[in-house]
Every structure is written in structure tokens, then in C-alpha cells.
Amino acid sequence: MIASVAPLQTLNKVGLYLLAATVAVAAVTISVDQFSLPAPTAANEVAPHLRFGPKSFAAALELAAGPIALGRERVARAPDQWAYQESYARALMGRARLTGSFDDLLAARLALMRGRADAPKGAGPLLTDAVSNLTIHRLAPIASTLTLLDGAAVPADRGDQAEALAIRGDVAFYSGKYSAAWRTYRAAAQMDNGPGIAVRAANYFKKMGRFDDAIRQLEYAMKSVKAPTPQFYANMMLQKGVIELDRGNWETATRLFLLADATFPGHWLIKAHLAQMTALGGDLDGAEQQYRTILAKAGSEIAMPEVMDALAALYRARGDAKNSRYWSDRAGALWTRRLSQLPEAAYGPALEHELVLGNPARALDLARLNFAARPYGDSCIMLAMALLANGRPQEAVAILKAAEQTGWRTAQQYVVLSQASAMLGQVQASEDSRPKALALNPKAFDPASSLIWFGNH
Secondary structure, three states, rough: OHHHOOOOOOOHHHEEEHHHHHEEEEEOOOOHHHOOOOOOOOOOOOOOOOOOOOOOOOHHHHHHHHHHHHHHHHHHHHOOOOOHHHHHHHHHHHHHHHHHHHHHHHHHHHHHHHHHHHOOOOOHHHHHHHHHHHHHOOOOOOOHHHHHOOOOOOOHHHHHHHHHHHHHHHHHHHHOOOHHHHHHHHHHHHHHHHHHHHHHHHHHHOOOOOHHHHHHHHHHHHOOOOOOOOHHHHEEEEEEHHHHHOOOHHHHHHHHHHHHHHOOOHHHHHHHEEEEEHOOOHHHHHHHHHHHHHHHHHHOOOHHHHHHHHHHHEEEEEEHHHHHHHHHHHHHHHHHHHHOOOHHHHHHHHHHHHHHHHHHHHHHHHHHHHHHHHOOOOHHHHHHHHHHHOOOOHHHHHHHHHHHHHHOHHHHHHHHHHHHHHHOOOHHHHHHHHHHHHHHHOOOOOHHHHHHHOOOO
């Protein structure tokens, strides 16, 4: 989700690299020795002394307002200065990483479009523009933008060149070309092996079912940042927790989410993961209260349709149709608005909303659009789920088999494949998929898994 990328509180050059990396946060077998990483440390390690950056979500949000106000003033006085448009866009993107605001992401896009239009040939906010398009899941324009960066009047420094190369790897990854993505990540790492490359590698390994390797990459990313902020450290704990969630280690995931919350208190997305873990533990009343508290504290300033959907699904699990419909309708209105703002970024979560709480036919339409925008493993699985919801299991099986051939390995794909095979009356095929899912996640078929709304993509 757009809202989960939160490694740094201001979008300087390092922050820009990490933003792109965590956005890309995502039969191929490649050794991790290429990165010369240290062995993983214990999951319950004590956070280092974090002296830099704001110490809480509220403080980070307050700090983010200053650069935005300055940027708005600059572009109002000198709208034809592309550098002002770029700095304003970066400030907006920095706040969006905290809040998930589509309003800020759209305003950033408009600023970058104006900046590029006013920049002389061979100049302009090219790398920032590529990161922005990656953030909103708009892959198509990125290659041509990076080609312009290659031929810029002022050559990019080595760090920017490595980041541009890594973004090309991201485009390959989200286009379903995993071998090409890995080769590109390796080439970028040889140029400048910073934390952003490791975060990308962690996402890659997670989706290939290589969880220990993914954790190692995040450990390396944490150690390679010389002045970590609480926000960066908490984001790493959050991502490690999601990996543990993916492999069914719910207790370990909870401990990591708690550590993230203690390190950078008040972040709504971390709180939402904790509420989810409360639900998975069987305390539905407690989870309800946690979700409601998140929404109450956000008020009207931060729209959270994901949290509303999670709460609606929780009410439905409890048989409370009235409250489920209330929160589902509120979330649906926000997804409709977001689809009109930045459609590619909204396809996936809006599809999940429709699939679980809305209209199956509408879910299938969105699933096809989502797959067209980013034809990679998660989009394949979501399309298969939408096909199942519309009574088309044979097509779902074909899509999932094709995804398996690419090396994609998640428990969810085998759960859906088992369900699709069962719908076709293929009992043995359905049974054959179960151990594959359970090998990746022993809780893959746990009924409580239906309450997982965060960290499943």
C-alpha cells in the first residue's frame, strides 16, 4: 500500500532512494552471497539509540508541514522554476508516506508535470518524476523518463545512476520479469550498494518464498544507515513483521509490530497491523476498539479507507451487518474518489474492497485493470480471486499456474489454487496445492486468516 512507505521523515536524496525502494516493496534461484550480508540478528533486538529525526508520528507530521508550506509559497511566486516545483513535490510525497494521502500524491504529480514542462532540454525533475510514477503504480512512463536522465545536461552522480537502475529493476519486477529485475538490482548494488537495494532484495525474496533471505536483507539495510531515524527503524520492524506474518509466525509478527509502535508511536499503519493481530488472536472486541480508535484519532484530516474496510470485515465476521455496511459504504466512497484521482494506485485496494465487501463483477473489472497496470504475482493472484468470485475457476487455475512458472511463491497463491481446483471438481489437484501453501505458511488455511487486511501484498 502507498501508506506503508515511511523510512524517513523528509524527502532528501537518501529519502528519495528509500521511498522508491520501499514502494518497490516487494524457477528463479539466486544466492544472497552476491550482497555479502551479515547473519540476521534476533527479532527481539533492542533498538539502537535513535538521535535523529522526529520521535513520533505526530512530530513527523508537524515537521512535514514546514517544507510543504515553503514549497507552496515558492511555486506561487515563481511557478516557472522547475527546481521549486520539484522540492514542493518531494515535500508532498514525504507527507504522503506518512498519511497515504492521495491528495498529496496528486498535487505532487501536478507539480512535477509543471516542472518538467518548464525545464530546459536535458534538465528537470527526472528522477523524482520516476519515483512519483513508481509510487502511484504508473509504470509505462518510467523508462522514457530514465532515458532522459541518462542523457541529462548535468550527468547524474553515481548514487542517482544506481537509483535509476534500481527503478528499472522495479519496473521489471512489477511487470512480472523477475529474473531481469534481479539482474538489474545486482547491477545497481555493484554501483552503490545502499539500503534501498537491500529493501528491494527483501521484497524479491519474500515473494519467492525465501523468508530468511528477506530478513537478512532488511538486517543489512538497517545496519547500512549510519544515522537511522525512529521512523526508518520502525518501518524496518514493520516490514520484518510482515514477513513473519506471511510465514505464519503470528507471535513474532506481533512482537515486531509492538517494537515498531514503541519506536515511532502513533503511526496509524503500525496501529492497524496491531489491531489486526488482536483480531487474529481471537479478541474481536479488542480489535474493533483499536480500529475505531485509529479512525477517531485521524478524524477528517487523514482518510483511511483501508482501516474502514478492515473494520467492516471484522463486523461482518461478527454477524453485525448494519455496522459492516456502514463502514464499507464509507470506504467505498473514498475508493471511488481515489480511483478518479490516481487510478493505477487505487486499483488493488479498491479491488479488495469490492471482492470482500462489494460487487464481484466490479471486482473483476478492477482486477483486470490492476493486472494490466502491473502484471506481476500479486496482481495475478487477485485476478484469480476475482475470477473465482465470478464463477470462473478454470481461468483462475490457468493464471495461477502461469504465475507459478515464473518462480512466484506465496501461500496465498496455493490457497486460491486449491480452492479453484476444488470448484472444478479436481479433488486431487486441490489436495496437492495444500501442502505447498502450508510449507510456506502453516496458518494458510486458518479461518482467522480472513481477517488479515494489512501486509498481505
